[in-house]
Amino acid sequence: MITESRKKELLAHAEETFAKVEELQRLGLVCDDGDFVPSVHYPPITQYDNCDIDEYFKTYTLPADGMMDIYVHIPFCIQHCTFCHYPGLTGERVEEKKKYIDYLIREMDIYREYHGIDKIKPRSILLGGGTPTSLTPELLEHFLTEFEKRVDLSACKQYNVDLGPNSINGESGTKKCEIMKAHGITRLTIGLQSLNDDVLKLMNRPHNSEEAIQSVYKALEYGFDVNIEFIYGHPGETIDNWIEDMEKAVGLPMNEIQVYRLKVQAYGDFQGIINRFHRGSGSADIPDFKSTMMMKQIAQDIFNEHGFNERLRRVFTKNKAIFSHYAYNQCCNQFDQVGFGLTGFSSYRDRFDINTQNFEEYYAAIDAGKLPINRGLVRSAEEQARWAIVLPLKNRDVRKTEFKQRSGYEFDDVFKTKVSLLKEYGLLEDTGNIIRLTELGGFVADEVCEQFNSIPYLPFPRERYAEGPLNPYLNNVLFE
Ligand code: SF4
Known part of the structure; x- marks a missing residue:
């Protein structure tokens, strides 16, 4: 205390x-x-123009060593969080999830065929979303099995999954942990977001603080590297309850904590409901700019005192060997990375593209045997120089x-x-x-x-x- x-x-x-x-x-x-x-x-990816896929890839060459990082987007969540600007579907949706996974695998096949690749060889993998663990254990097992038939894991240094606390708690969560472990997943990012129950309710999170903490211990028990994340500046947060949260966070026995600032106005295609708070119809005030910045500094000071230092921007770790290889490869090494799924984005050495954000368009493209990319940009020499500064400098x-x-x-x-x-x-x-x-x-x-x-x-x-x-x-x- x-x-x-x-x-x-x-x-x-x-x-x-x-x-x-x-x-x-x-x-x-x-x-x-x-x-x-x-x-x-x-x-910024959503500012690209629509692109003709063949034209876009005309001058693209695969990396000489044949390696790239992989991102997979699973756009399903238990419920939609107030602050979230990602499009996605909520609830059980058993049949829709099966259909989506089927198309996701087919997208990987179209990609492999398009580029003449037998298996994609990743340095690291990130399964994100959404909440990949909102899939049932059976569907998760099916997806991972099919996914791994299409990748060569021999040089993969880190296999990451982003998830929400409730999705690994309970009996079904235990099965998912066992499945992830059996498939070689090494690192979990658990979105705790807050450890204050009133704030979690305002965030519309499907868990309370006790369940959030349970999920951290559960992940550690299964031997995963665990990264936990928090959001600051959210309605309901005060300097006092933020200090309490950060104190609890550094008391947990994992090695990585990340904090990120609430973004009220969307910066992509989808506006989250947090905007309603901004317009005054929410049930709590958004902390002002000064309080938000103070929360950030306070978090940093508490982390530093407890041996967590900022190694990649906004990610604080106890040990410098622990970090997200996926983020480091994409933003610092600027290696090629390919993304699959709705809104999946790919970041190549001289170009970027993003898949459609619309389910029907996504399914229609794959039914037509096409990659579901709808926007892309081959950078000019000047934009290439800017890119080569912005991302490594930030991170x-x-x-x-x-x-x-x-x-x-x-x-x-x-x-x-x-x-x-x-x-x-x-x-x-x-x-x-x-x-x-x-x-x-x-x-x-x-x-x-x-x-x-x-x-x-x-x-x-x-x-x-x-x-x-x-x-x-x-x-x-x-x-x-
Ligand atoms: S924050 Fe995460 S869990 Fe919440 S709606 Fe967005 S993607 Fe889903």
Whole structure:
């Protein structure tokens, strides 16, 4: 239990950090009301144009070593969480789930045939969604068996599943843990989101805090690496109940905790119901910008005190050898990754694409023997250079030699004015070979990395930023 004097220290540090964020807002880095868009892909995937698949793949070559990471999207959940901006179906839906899994496997076959691949050889796999474990044990077993007939797991270093607590509790959950273990799954990300029962109700989560904790112990008992995640800035959260949650989190015996900020307005195709809170018809207030930023700093301080350090952005681990290979390969190594399923996205060395978000379109494409891709982008040389900065910088660092290999440019020749300003304001550091975010830069990582987005891909219009030196619309030219 945290003492009053420790709490005062945490609050004082969080206030100090917020004062720095306000200063960055005056300089034009952070937008007028503090809203943000997570910089998770570059360019943002839902902003791509529709694409002709044959044209899109015409100049694509498979990686020389034949390896790629795999993402599989299972768009089913027990119920829809208030804050979630992913489209998906809720409830039992036994027949629909069977149908979807059948099409998912067929999509993998179409992909293999299209590229002339016998088996896809992953470095890592992520089964996400949605909630992959909302499948019945029988359907999960069937899916994993069919999936693994189409992949060569011999070099796969990490096999991940994202899930919600209730889906592995109880007898059926035990069967799912046994099945996942038998299929070689190594790491589970459990979306706890909160450990406060009132907040969990407002989130419309299908579990309470006790069940959430049970699921962590259950996963550990089966020998999985466990990563737990929380959302901050959600209605019902206060600085006090957030401190309590973070204290409980660091008391759990797993090695990885991630925290992410509530996003009220969707940044993709689907608007979650959280928007209703924003419009005032919800039953609790959304914490303001200042409280939200303070929650972030408080979480970081509590994690650091307990030996959890930020190794990949917003993921805190006790041991530096523990991290998501899938995220690291995609965002830092920038290796090829292929996605399957509704909204599944693929990130290749010089292009990105995303599958349709509409079930009927998805099924129709597969029935026609086509890949269900509906939007894609082959990056121009300039967008390639921006991509080679935004994602590695956000997640860990930009190695200048790798930047040169990926973009063809010397790092020191591009964005000279912008890089120099970001250094001047204490947001970037340059070791000579590596560019990385400072502690303050990491605190506002999305905003700093979006400085390198091209103007059509900036998250907010120019008037939403102060006309200071860090307004992202200024010095937004590759050679300046
Ligand atoms: S947050 Fe996760 S469990 Fe909740 S609706 Fe979204 S995908 Fe499903």
